[in-house]
Amino acid sequence: MSSELASAAKAMVAPGKGILAADESTGTANKRFAPLGIPETEEMRRNYRDLLFTVPDFGKFFSGVILYDETIHQNGRSGKSFVDILHADGSFPGIKLDTGTFPLALAKPDEKITEGLDGLAKRVEAYVKLGAKFAKWRAVITIDEKTGIPTDACLHANAHALARYAAICQAGGLVPIVEPEVLSDGNAAQSIETSFAVHERTLHHVFNELHRLNVKYEEMILKPSMVVPGQKSGQTASINEVAQATLTVLLRYVPAAVAGIAFLSGGQGDEDATAHLNEINLLAQKAKAPWPLTFSYGRALQHAALTIWKGQDANAAAAHKAMHHRALMNSLASLGKWSADVESGGLVLSH
Numbered sequence: 157m158s159s160e161l162a163s164a165a166k167a168m169v170a171p172g173k174g175i176l177a178a179d180e181s182t183g184t185a186n187k188r189f190a191p192l193g194i195p196e197t198e199e200m201r202r203n204y205r206d207l208l209f210t211v212p213d214f215g216k217f218f219s220g221v222i223l224y225d226e227t228i229h230q231n232g233r234s235g236k237s238f239v240d241i242l243h244a245d246g247s248f249p250g251i252k253l254d255t256g257t258f259p260l261a262l263a264k265p266d267e268k269i270t271e272g273l274d275g276l277a278k279r280v281e282a283y284v285k286l287g288a289k290f291a292k293w294r295a296v297i298t299i300d301e302k303t304g305i306p307t308d309a310c311l312h313a314n315a316h317a318l319a320r321y322a323a324i325c326q327a328g329g330l331v332p333i334v335e336p337e338v339l340s341d342g343n344a345a346q347s348i349e350t351s352f353a354v355h356e357r358t359l360h361h362v363f364n365e366l367h368r369l370n371v372k373y374e375e376m377i378l379k380p381s382m383v384v385p386g387q388k389s390g391q392t393a394s395i396n397e398v399a400q401a402t403l404t405v406l407l408r409y410v411p412a413a414v415a416g417i418a419f420l421s422g423g424q425g426d427e428d429a430t431a432h433l434n435e436i437n438l439l440a441q442k443a444k445a446p447w448p449l450t451f452s453y454g455r456a457l458q459h460a461a462l463t464i465w466k467g468q469d470a471n472a473a474a475a476h477k478a479m480h481h482r483a484l485m486n487s488l489a490s491l492g493k494w495s496a497d498v499e500s501g502g503l504v505l506s507h
């Protein structure tokens with residue numbers, strides 16, 4: 157099927173390109189600034205996003221950037237709007253449309269629902285006028301085997317909200333990124349086997365609802381979590397085990413027509429997120445997987461640069477270098493061309 161949205165979705169997962177998640181809400185951005193002593197102000201959030209979006213070769217690595225409402229209205233330090241800066245680099249501006257997660261009423265403790273559907277068609281219209289080309293909505297699924305979550309009720313409610321959002325986006329002219337995140341950070345204690353089973357249930361619910369609400373798979377991007385053990389599980393899984401589990405669940409539950417898959421990093425270490433993506437791509441090439449598999453990381457792309465920058469202009473060049481390196485490493489991983497040697501600089505491989 158060819159349509160403007162299908163072409164845009166394809167461009168978002170073009171070979172070697174990924175999507176930068178820079179849509180931290182004001183609260184989350186401030187939380188990341190605080191330990192580094194960076195003032196929690198609108199100006200510093202603007203300066204930080206300016207730092208990220210002016211990394212050399214930006215458009216070579218990033219087909220798009222997910223923005224938060226504050227950022228999509230801001231100008232960079234050059235005086236040009238961020239939307240224009242990204243367009244000039246050949247990178248699509250995108251917008252986070254959900255308004256956060258809240259307790260799911262009458263469900264078990266820790267089960268959440270994502271809000272933001274009221275008035276969404278009007279908000280989509282306004283963001284399209286501002287220049288947005290795509291959007292994101294994140295649902296979070298928490299696993300706790302002691303309390304028996306996630307329940308089917310929670311999976312269904314979140315899948316339904318994702319499908320409502322995706323349909324409204326497509327009707328209004330935005331490519332929806334559909335993000336069902338099975339949490340593995342914080343207190344997550346599940347084994348990789350349990351994570352696999354919950355990913356199966358989650359993706360089954362999500363594609364059921366997307367189908368029911370007539371969402372066009374060719375005009376959407378799936379942003380899933382990888383199948384990893386919970387950070388508090390005490391279990392370690394090899395790079396290959398994670399890649400095998402992740403690709404298997406995607407091959408079982410994601411229709412071939414989906415334009416592409418762009419993973420979140422979900423609290424993985426920077427290099428782990430790259431190594432996993434690379435291995436997934438190597439296996440996907442062998443399995444002749446039907447979709448491109450790339451990155452849409454937030455923390456795993458930004459962490460090094462933010463830690464070096466610390467809000468100081470004097471550190472900008474070093475922060476750019478760190479961000480450029482991570483962007484290049486993930487770009488290579490999205491092609492199955494990354495290695496530990498390339499990572500450490502032992503093997504110089506340009507994009």
Ligand code: 13P
Pocket residue numbers: 177294335420421422423452453454455456
């Ligand atoms: P992380 O890569 O830090 O998980 O963020 C991606 C994202 O967009 C979360 O919604």
